[in-house]
Amino acid sequence: DQQVKQNSPSLSVQEGRISILNCDYTNSMFDYFLWYKKYPAEGPTFLISISSIKDKNEDGRFTVFLNKSAKHLSLHIVPSQPGDSAVYFCAASETGTASKLTFGTGTRLQVTL
């Protein structure tokens, strides 16, 4: 059951450059999309989210873009910093706050000096 897919298991980016992480989904009932960051031995930390009525949401260095027709979302981090090195998970739910999250498999981001 791969309703949320992150096709790139890893990504390496130089410090100061833009990191772009991608996520595709198949369930057209999803209406809320979230990005989480995870360090080893810690739980997922919420980064940024977007509801289906928007196509862009920005919070500091993080921007999430949603393309509903393509069932695709992306997370842009600019500028990338070494502390951004972690595993990033895309997640989605059908009814916002009250609904379970379906996660992707994650993308490991390495920000190099």
Added chain:
Amino acid sequence: EPEVTQTPSHQVTQMGQEVILRCVPISNHLYFYWYRQILGQKVEFLVSFYNNEISEKSEIFDDQFSVERPDGSNFTLKIRSTKLEDSAMYFCASSGDSMGDPYQPQHFGDGTRLSIL
């Protein structure tokens, strides 16, 4: 910043024994969840809880699993008779205050690593 706390951080148990994993959600949150992540796999939903009852559960959440909110602060996951395949990281999450915004993120604890021998 308020956070979700989970205890213990690591639990080692013999197969067939009962385990209780404990969570203290963020205090003004209304929705509570358990997820698990088997090593090398994705995070999977187990169960959601709202207004003192289960609102949704996955096919993983069979009769050996139960959840409880015994008081105003704790939220527990019990596995009655553990199996080897129950070995995983178990994450508790909470979301949703009473302000009515339908789009509020879930916040996760750091997890309990459950090892079944």
